[in-house]
Amino acid sequence: MKGVRDQLEIFLEPESIAVIGASRTTGLGSFNIFENLVKSDYPGEVYPVNPKADEILERKAYDNIKDVKSEIDLAVVSTPRTAVVDIVNDCEELGIPAVIVIAQGFSDAGEKGKKMEETLTDIVKNSNTRILGPNTLGVQNYYNRLSTAFFPVQERIWKSISDWKSVGLVCQTGFFFRGVPGVYFGKVIDIGNSCDIDHLDALKYFKEDSETELIFLHIEGIDRGKEFLEFAKEACKEKQVLSLKTGRSEKGSAMAASHTGSMTGEDRIYDGVFKQTGITRISNLRELEIFTKSYLNFPKMEGNSIAVLTTTGAAGIITADAIEEFGLKLANLSNETIETLESLSPEWMDIKNPLDMWPAMMIGGKGIEETYGKTLNSVLEDDSVDGVVSIVPLGETPDEDPEVLEQTVNSLNYLLQKHEKPVAAWLIHEKADTRRGKELMKVKNLAVFDNIKDAVKALSFSRNKLGGLKNEI
Amino acid sequence: MKGVRDQLEIFLEPESIAVIGASRTTGLGSFNIFENLVKSDYPGEVYPVNPKADEILERKAYDNIKDVKSEIDLAVVSTPRTAVVDIVNDCEELGIPAVIVIAQGFSDAGEKGKKMEETLTDIVKNSNTRILGPNTLGVQNYYNRLSTAFFPVQERIWKSISDWKSVGLVCQTGFFFRGVPGVYFGKVIDIGNSCDIDHLDALKYFKEDSETELIFLHIEGIDRGKEFLEFAKEACKEKQVLSLKTGRSEKGSAMAASHTGSMTGEDRIYDGVFKQTGITRISNLRELEIFTKSYLNFPKMEGNSIAVLTTTGAAGIITADAIEEFGLKLANLSNETIETLESLSPEWMDIKNPLDMWPAMMIGGKGIEETYGKTLNSVLEDDSVDGVVSIVPLGETPDEDPEVLEQTVNSLNYLLQKHEKPVAAWLIHEKADTRRGKELMKVKNLAVFDNIKDAVKALSFSRNKLGGLKNEI
Numbered sequence: 017m018k019g020v021r022d023q024l025e026i027f028l029e030p031e032s033i034a035v036i037g038a039s040r041t042t043g044l045g046s047f048n049i050f051e052n053l054v055k056s057d058y059p060g061e062v063y064p065v066n067p068k069a070d071e072i073l074e075r076k077a078y079d080n081i082k083d084v085k086s087e088i089d090l091a092v093v094s095t096p097r098t099a100v101v102d103i104v105n106d107c108e109e110l111g112i113p114a115v116i117v118i119a120q121g122f123s124d125a126g127e128k129g130k131k132m133e134e135t136l137t138d139i140v141k142n143s144n145t146r147i148l149g150p151n152t153l154g155v156q157n158y159y160n161r162l163s164t165a166f167f168p169v170q171e172r173i174w175k176s177i178s179d180w181k182s183v184g185l186v187c188q189t190g191f192f193f194r195g196v197p198g199v200y201f202g203k204v205i206d207i208g209n210s211c212d213i214d215h216l217d218a219l220k221y222f223k224e225d226s227e228t229e230l231i232f233l234h235i236e237g238i239d240r241g242k243e244f245l246e247f248a249k250e251a252c253k254e255k256q257v258l259s260l261k262t263g264r265s266e267k268g269s270a271m272a273a274s275h276t277g278s279m280t281g282e283d284r285i286y287d288g289v290f291k292q293t294g295i296t297r298i299s300n301l302r303e304l305e306i307f308t309k310s311y312l313n314f315p316k317m318e319g320n321s322i323a324v325l326t327t328t329g330a331a332g333i334i335t336a337d338a339i340e341e342f343g344l345k346l347a348n349l350s351n352e353t354i355e356t357l358e359s360l361s362p363e364w365m366d367i368k369n370p371l372d373m374w375p376a377m378m379i380g381g382k383g384i385e386e387t388y389g390k391t392l393n394s395v396l397e398d399d400s401v402d403g404v405v406s407i408v409p410l411g412e413t414p415d416e417d418p419e420v421l422e423q424t425v426n427s428l429n430y431l432l433q434k435h436e437k438p439v440a441a442w443l444i445h446e447k448a449d450t451r452r453g454k455e456l457m458k459v460k461n462l463a464v465f466d467n468i469k470d471a472v473k474a475l476s477f478s479r480n481k482l483g484g485l486k487n488e489i
Numbered sequence: 490m491k492g493v494r495d496q497l498e499i500f501l502e503p504e505s506i507a508v509i510g511a512s513r514t515t516g517l518g519s520f521n522i523f524e525n526l527v528k529s530d531y532p533g534e535v536y537p538v539n540p541k542a543d544e545i546l547e548r549k550a551y552d553n554i555k556d557v558k559s560e561i562d563l564a565v566v567s568t569p570r571t572a573v574v575d576i577v578n579d580c581e582e583l584g585i586p587a588v589i590v591i592a593q594g595f596s597d598a599g600e601k602g603k604k605m606e607e608t609l610t611d612i613v614k615n616s617n618t619r620i621l622g623p624n625t626l627g628v629q630n631y632y633n634r635l636s637t638a639f640f641p642v643q644e645r646i647w648k649s650i651s652d653w654k655s656v657g658l659v660c661q662t663g664f665f666f667r668g669v670p671g672v673y674f675g676k677v678i679d680i681g682n683s684c685d686i687d688h689l690d691a692l693k694y695f696k697e698d699s700e701t702e703l704i705f706l707h708i709e710g711i712d713r714g715k716e717f718l719e720f721a722k723e724a725c726k727e728k729q730v731l732s733l734k735t736g737r738s739e740k741g742s743a744m745a746a747s748h749t750g751s752m753t754g755e756d757r758i759y760d761g762v763f764k765q766t767g768i769t770r771i772s773n774l775r776e777l778e779i780f781t782k783s784y785l786n787f788p789k790m791e792g793n794s795i796a797v798l799t800t801t802g803a804a805g806i807i808t809a810d811a812i813e814e815f816g817l818k819l820a821n822l823s824n825e826t827i828e829t830l831e832s833l834s835p836e837w838m839d840i841k842n843p844l845d846m847w848p849a850m851m852i853g854g855k856g857i858e859e860t861y862g863k864t865l866n867s868v869l870e871d872d873s874v875d876g877v878v879s880i881v882p883l884g885e886t887p888d889e890d891p892e893v894l895e896q897t898v899n900s901l902n903y904l905l906q907k908h909e910k911p912v913a914a915w916l917i918h919e920k921a922d923t924r925r926g927k928e929l930m931k932v933k934n935l936a937v938f939d940n941i942k943d944a945v946k947a948l949s950f951s952r953n954k955l956g957g958l959k960n961e962i
Contacts, residue, residue: 044886044887044888045886045887047851097837120848120851121835121837121838121848124802125837125838125839126837126839128837129837166851167887168887170887187803188803189801189802189803189804190801191800191801191803191804191917194918195918196917196918196940197918197919197920197939197940198920234803236803236806262803262806262807262810263806263809263810264810264813265809265810265812265813265814266813267809267812267813267819268806268807268809268810268813271802271805271806271809271843272806274839275802275803275805275806276802300807300811300940300941300942301807301940301941301942302939302940302942302943327664328662328663328664329597329662329744329748329749330660330661330662330664330707330709330735330748331662331664332744332748333709333735333736333741333744333745333748334735334741334773334774336736336738336740336741336744337735337736337737337738337741338773339738339740340737340738340739340740340741341738346740362594364570364594364598364599364601364602365594365598366598366599366747370744374593375593375594378520378593378639413517413518414517414518414640414641414643415517444664444669445667445668445669445670446670447670447671447922449920466670466775467669467670467773467774467775468773468774469773469774469775470775
């Protein structure tokens with residue numbers, strides 16, 4: 017019998033797929049899994065099974081999975097729940113290694129459903145067949161453009177995913193498939209009600225998967241707690257693991273239990289599990305965005321001493337507050353750095369960190385490029401500085417000159433590539449995902465954030481970074 | 490002698506301005522306040538004062554403010570700090586009612602600067618002249634396109650401000666003038682080091698100002714604490730007041746003291762002040778965005794019972810967690826609402842709040858428009874529901890059909906205008922400020938957020954809303 021990794025691999029890299037319960041309704045808004053697979057760039061074979069159809073999208077339709085004859089790696093079962101048990105029995109008899117059960121209405125829907133789900137578990141016990149689901153959207157894989165979701169994944173989504181392709185996701189919901197604001201996933205395994213494949217299996221797959229560097233676990237509840245805990249400890253030594261445990265509140269916990277039939281447990285137990293294993297617990301989807309951005313763009317920050325470069329003293333104060341809040345500290349700058357700043361600033365100015373560059377630019381008559389460039393270079397060269405917060409409207413001109421932006425990106429790249437220190441930037445007047453923000457994200461070791469708090473939080477996360485550097489992913 | 494409001498009005502609505510220390514350097518990157526005023530749509534007279542120039546931008550330049558002769562409402566002093574005392578003396582003698590001192594290097598820069606600042610205070614004590622600053626960018630006013638900032642305010646910024654014009658800002662920094670991500674300000678008063686005009690004066694102005702509905706106070710430190718507290722209590726009965734107190738941390742507090750020479754005080758004292766007065770303390774700039782959006786778009790929420798409409802059970806759980814976190818509760822839906830949902834859903838489904846509409850759409854075969862429209866209408870009609878969280882990719886189609894989006898906006902407007910209940914929406918796969926998000930923001934009583942937590946937080950803030958409704962502002 018194959019190991020878990022091999023079996024999960026067949027789910028994510030099948031060479032042939034049968035869609036059982038393939039719909040005859042095609043076109044916009046039809047939620048047709050078979051159609052999505054056929055019209056996508058997925059390179060394998062796809063067979064429709066539907067006794068009511070002769071052909072679907074000009075491909076021969078089969079009455080039964082047993083009629084297909086060709087070797088099937090993955091069966092996607094998209095029928096009403098009452099038909100599922102017989103179909104999974106057939107799949108198991110045929111030796112199909114991977115079965116995804118899309119249908120809802122199992123342990124997510126009362127006693128009758130729960131019994132049906134137990135039957136599914138029994139069918140594949142000690143067999144070569146594994147089940148993902150029920151109540152799942154299945155899998156998604158950027159690398160072979162495979163998605164078993166019922167909505168088509170447009171090319172623009174795959175394109176967005178490309179920067180995030182090293183992020184792997186285990187979830188109990190389909191809403192992550194197309195990404196959440198600011199984050200996409202290269203590989204997705206939706207375990208649904210996890211009648212067979214569960215968080216532990218999926219984590220085992222991602223731990224070994226060379227295409228995945230950062231693992232995100234969406235958890236409503238976990239089965240096999242003790243084994244999960246032991247294995248997660250090992251996984252966290254090799255790869256960074258983030259987790260969002262939902263159902264923290266009383267109502268939320270009860271709902272999670274009924275949503276996917278999960279053992280939700282008390283929230284503080286999960287706190288303990290995360291602490292013991294080294295999994296980073298995130299509190300909400302926004303933290304997912306911040307931490308993922310930090311991981312993908314920052315090198316590991318070697319200490320907790322931060323230099324702040326700003327064009328506004330007030331923002332420097334807000335940054336100092338955030339630095340304390342997230343357990344970092346303001347760097348004690350070297351005399352050399354201080355002297356560089358003094359040479360740029362008016363005589364009355366007392367140079368200290370946060371470095372307010374405005375008087376140098378306004379009164380000292382130095383342009384923003386010169387002042388910022390020299391200051392940034394000084395703090396990057398300064399051994400007492402581990403990371404930088406930059407509160408400056410980088411690359412901005414009154415007439416939004418694209419050449420200035422390009423020059424800014426180039427000179428930042430020149431400065432930043434010489435050091436392995438993270439620079440978290442806030443552009444003051446705009447959010448991170450403007451054209452300017454996106455261009456600046458191309459700078460090595462630099463990332464742009466929507467606000468000061470997020471920038472500092474991201475730096476603090478890079479303190480514990482394991483492996484992986486931007487551009488090497 | 491005029492009251493405070495009259496005097497502040499002259500700062501924000503002057504009919505004539507003299508720029509003392511007007512620079513001869515014009516064009517891109519010159520930080521020329523005189524040039525900005527001349528080239529803007531500000532309708533009043535502007536006179537340059539610079540003894541080294543005969544004319545600037547083809548306007549006669551004066552050697553001294555005393556040479557101008559015409560009546561001057563506002564003098565903007567933009568010279569090195571050493572020239573300021575004499576100039577302010579001249580202004581006071583001329584009876585100029587409003588003087589803005591831009592220069593830095595006063596109580597923000599050691600003993601010598603502090604003494605100079607005390608001299609300024611003494612000059613205008615018991616006079617008809619008032620000073621804003623020093624160490625300020627001065628004022629900005631959307632209504633007459635006035636900005637005394639040294640950077641030009643482009644037309645696109647004024648355009649962005651138009652939706653936020655009823656938000657007034659008192660600050661101790663210039664970085665708010667052009668807005669921070671997601672928030673703009675109709676009127677800005679930067680009190681800088683507040684040698685004369687302080688938070689209390691500015692708050693008095695905004696309390697009476699009919700063009701301002703929401704007041705935001707950026708505070709590093711407050712003078713006249715007791716008087717401020719007494720007056721703020723009254724102001725909060727009439728207008729919603731938000732405040733960001735920076736310098737919470739030890740380092741930050743020390744910095745605030747030197748940044749603008751403020752009495753920063755212990756952070757917990759401010760907590761007490763805010764509680765006693767009714768000022769809403771915000772923790773960071775992101776909350777400013779969320780609360781402002783809530784205020785400008787939501788009606789007052791009359792209770793704390795929330796209905797959640799979602800296309801994904803998992804997001805429903807996350808929402809339930811957030812609802813508990815922010816002191817709200819899941820509404821106990823009426824039987825009528827439950828029955829409506831039952832009629833749309835598969836038989837095995839147990840209908841409860843959060844309302845997972847997916848089975849109705851997927852298995853029940855109802856489209857998203859019908860299911861969502863009927864469900865939303867039911868909960869809005871339901872007396873047990875005070876507000877709604879909507880976790881649905883509204884107006885989205887695979888080919889991004891703009892007509893569908895327009896129809897969605899129209900039908901939502903039709904439903905929502907019949908009730909005074911706030912609807913906080915998350916579009917699941919994208920942030921709030923996409924084209925879709927911006928279109929949806931036009932719907933009455935609805936606002937779009939970047940994530941679930943923000944949406945719920947905004948609802949919770951609308952619980953305490955004072956006055957003002959969207960479209961009436």
